[in-house]
Amino acid sequence: MDTNKTLMLPGAKSTIAGDVDSLFNFILYTTGAIFILVVVVMMYFAIRYRQRSGKAEVTSGRDYNHVLEVIWTVIPSILVMVVFFWGFKVYMKMNIIPRDAIEIKVTGQKWFWTFDYDEGINIVNELVIPVDTPVKLLMSSQDVIHSFFVPSFRTKMDVLPNRYSLLWFESTEVGEYDLFCTEYCGKGHSEMIGKVRVLPKVEYEKWLVESAVEDTTTPLAELGEQLFKKKACFTCHSIDGSRLVGPSFKGIFGNPVKHNDGTTATVDENYIRESLLDPQAKVVDGFAPVMPTYQGQLTDREIDGIAAFIKTLK
Amino acid sequence: MGTYSERNYLNTPTGIKSWLFTLDHKRIGLMYLFAIMTFLFVGGMIALVIRLELLNPGPDIVAADIYNRLFTLHGAIMIFLFIIPSIPAALGNILLPLMIGAKDVALPRLNLLSWYVFVAGACIAMYSIISGGVDTGWTFYTPYSSTTDSAVISMTFGAFVLGFSSIFTGINFIVTVHKLRMPGMTWFKMPLMVWGLYATAVIQILATPVLAITLVLLILERTWSIGIFDPMMGGDPVLFQHFFWFYSHPAVYIMILPGMGIISELITTFSKKKIFGYKAIAFSSLGIAFLSFMVWGHHMFTSGQSEFSSMIFSVITFLVGIPSGIKIFNWLATMYKGRITFETPMLYALIFLFTFSIGGLTGMFLGSIATDIHLHDTYFVVAHFHYVMMGGTVMAFLGGLHYWWPKIWGRMYNETHGRISAILVFVGFNMTFIPQFILGSQGMPRRYYMYVERFHTLNIVSTVGSWILAAGFFLMLYYLVISLFNGKPAGNNPWGSLGLEWSTPSPIPPENFDDDLKFEHGPYDYDKVIAEKTI
Ligand SMILES: [Cu+2]
Numbered sequence: 001m002d003t004n005k006t007l008m009l010p011g012a013k014s015t016i017a018g019d020v021d022s023l024f025n026f027i028l029y030t031t032g033a034i035f036i037l038v039v040v041v042m043m044y045f046a047i048r049y050r051q052r053s054g055k056a057e058v059t060s061g062r063d064y065n066h067v068l069e070v071i072w073t074v075i076p077s078i079l080v081m082v083v084f085f086w087g088f089k090v091y092m093k094m095n096i097i098p099r100d101a102i103e104i105k106v107t108g109q110k111w112f113w114t115f116d117y118d119e120g121i122n123i124v125n126e127l128v129i130p131v132d133t134p135v136k137l138l139m140s141s142q143d144v145i146h147s148f149f150v151p152s153f154r155t156k157m158d159v160l161p162n163r164y165s166l167l168w169f170e171s172t173e174v175g176e177y178d179l180f181c182t183e184y185c186g187k188g189h190s191e192m193i194g195k196v197r198v199l200p201k202v203e204y205e206k207w208l209v210e211s212a213v214e215d216t217t218t219p220l221a222e223l224g225e226q227l228f229k230k231k232a233c234f235t236c237h238s239i240d241g242s243r244l245v246g247p248s249f250k251g252i253f254g255n256p257v258k259h260n261d262g263t264t265a266t267v268d269e270n271y272i273r274e275s276l277l278d279p280q281a282k283v284v285d286g287f288a289p290v291m292p293t294y295q296g297q298l299t300d301r302e303i304d305g306i307a308a309f310i311k312t313l314k
Numbered sequence: 315m316g317t318y319s320e321r322n323y324l325n326t327p328t329g330i331k332s333w334l335f336t337l338d339h340k341r342i343g344l345m346y347l348f349a350i351m352t353f354l355f356v357g358g359m360i361a362l363v364i365r366l367e368l369l370n371p372g373p374d375i376v377a378a379d380i381y382n383r384l385f386t387l388h389g390a391i392m393i394f395l396f397i398i399p400s401i402p403a404a405l406g407n408i409l410l411p412l413m414i415g416a417k418d419v420a421l422p423r424l425n426l427l428s429w430y431v432f433v434a435g436a437c438i439a440m441y442s443i444i445s446g447g448v449d450t451g452w453t454f455y456t457p458y459s460s461t462t463d464s465a466v467i468s469m470t471f472g473a474f475v476l477g478f479s480s481i482f483t484g485i486n487f488i489v490t491v492h493k494l495r496m497p498g499m500t501w502f503k504m505p506l507m508v509w510g511l512y513a514t515a516v517i518q519i520l521a522t523p524v525l526a527i528t529l530v531l532l533i534l535e536r537t538w539s540i541g542i543f544d545p546m547m548g549g550d551p552v553l554f555q556h557f558f559w560f561y562s563h564p565a566v567y568i569m570i571l572p573g574m575g576i577i578s579e580l581i582t583t584f585s586k587k588k589i590f591g592y593k594a595i596a597f598s599s600l601g602i603a604f605l606s607f608m609v610w611g612h613h614m615f616t617s618g619q620s621e622f623s624s625m626i627f628s629v630i631t632f633l634v635g636i637p638s639g640i641k642i643f644n645w646l647a648t649m650y651k652g653r654i655t656f657e658t659p660m661l662y663a664l665i666f667l668f669t670f671s672i673g674g675l676t677g678m679f680l681g682s683i684a685t686d687i688h689l690h691d692t693y694f695v696v697a698h699f700h701y702v703m704m705g706g707t708v709m710a711f712l713g714g715l716h717y718w719w720p721k722i723w724g725r726m727y728n729e730t731h732g733r734i735s736a737i738l739v740f741v742g743f744n745m746t747f748i749p750q751f752i753l754g755s756q757g758m759p760r761r762y763y764m765y766v767e768r769f770h771t772l773n774i775v776s777t778v779g780s781w782i783l784a785a786g787f788f789l790m791l792y793y794l795v796i797s798l799f800n801g802k803p804a805g806n807n808p809w810g811s812l813g814l815e816w817s818t819p820s821p822i823p824p825e826n827f828d829d830d831l832k833f834e835h836g837p838y839d840y841d842k843v844i845a846e847k848t849i
Contacts, residue, residue, distance in 0.1 A: 061841025087682030151757025162545030
């Protein structure tokens, strides 16, 4: 059970989350007090000054009070300036990236996240990071604008197609946290979710070493099935014959497929390879050319694995 | 009991042509009213479908791409076809000349044109639905909007055309206020509703052209591949956001300022009290109008704009909140020592004070950069702007609608029904949107078709709230329609108000006032004059 979780906020799991929460709670309590004041005064006046007798009489003509106007202008002004400075201070803290931060490259595209590590690791929809270590994300998008949001870290940054954006955080607790895309990006927007897995430092090092060596033991078809999930192919392709954004893989291997330029081809290993590395070269009839390229993201063995996996889907 | 004025703008002259080519501001206003109520109905029904889909985390009743079209449509209809024209073009058209003792607006032909432009814009926007719908969200963010294959062009072109209607109405109101005030009605004797409409008109004229330009650029990019916003063609997507919010933030005030005007009228009439701090309220409208042009960047704290810009936008955002606070305090002070009654319009005024305060105060979380980073594009923002636009503008609009209903139709609606409906609306509204504040703080992003399991409970509460809200609205539809046939005649002044519009018969005569109309007392002189209720 999360101990530092409140009704409003999820547990605070990064170094800046605590600062953000203090400010959040300060605003919550002060605005809450003002709101209660307004409602209580309103209710009191409404009851106290309700019309009692049927007789109409003129009412007081007092319509201005200098002191009151000054009070209710100045006090809120002071309050908002306090909130402003506080908010800006925390924001600056969010923005200064520690020099020793480890850097990970993040790519957003419809509708998944890819994380590239210096060690040559490349994974989809799961960001693995060490605890108590500043992490810097260098982010860009392949298509439209996305936004990288980890509620538990209280941090968010848009991911743009024409420039890099930066984000950093330092997680304070081992665990798994939700990662959401918060900039609307189309049909799969609400499925563009991943996980941030925070590991103890030692385990993180171990994970790096293990992931960096290529997996040569898993049987090909099984490897392909893993990749189908890991690389988020399932967001666009089904294996049961139902039509999603892209064609289903069920029963396509060895059969002819029609393209939008009128040509036909037979789905074989080479065709699949081309579909992955240069997806727009041949576009299946009736589908939009939205399949992202996996150039540089899949090893040869992995491509073999995917082909083997598709072959099994009779 | 009041009398029903037999010769009125509704029946003189008669014939369909006399309506289609009418230059009478009341008839034009009424046609607007009819149109926007239709759109409110359509937008509301869509909202119910959206909420129903969100009842459970997974896919339920519509597919993802339909859902995306629905929330886009809901936003576009509610903003461009309902809220923006609701108070100025519908109620304002009917009331502005009446409140300043004029026989019509200054430019009646332009007024009729603006109505037809509105209809044309609405038709174009509606055309986009039959030609496939739009799935960009009402904000049309690039490069999504420049690359999606949905009907973006017709929808943006519709919004473009609608903008002109809004500009024409704005010009008309400004000229009218300057030129047609009756002798004796100085600037500071004008009803505050007129100040609200005036400040709104200023924003409409200055900000709407920017939206028009932006939408044209978007259309050019899509049709001729001129790279403006799409990085694939060398454009900059964030530029679009700057342009878009340069209009759309002031547009928030196009929506709320006239609503605040209505609240000033309601609170004084039903408290029978002189307005407290007249000048403070009037000038805060102008202050809001002015500052509203310099806060657009607070929609973009996570877009990668420079820290310095974010800082400036954050400060000014906080400043623009102050005038709204001043208004709330002055309205409360107006109730002090009043003679308060609680007819339906007053209930809406009190609801407004409650909900709009929440809307304004939750803005503090979003104006402050550090907390906004967390809350941006989550349900917190959805809840916040519904509290401002629905809890603010729509509640004020409903108050105004009930308040002037007897003036417009000459008949009263059933008061008991009115109160029950107001309470249902209040309960339903809060039940729908308070959970969304919590959902947003917990991290649920907006525009999500599906969501993770831990957000389930609060979504159920929210959806059930939407049904209560709908019940309130359906009851309202029922008793308002019925009142047209069997409502009690209202007489000139059913509320005992001192506003000029209440000195003339109901429904209003075609020429508004007799020729010998004199300015005898200000709209808020409840300390000197008593107006008898005619009901
Ligand atoms: Cu996205």
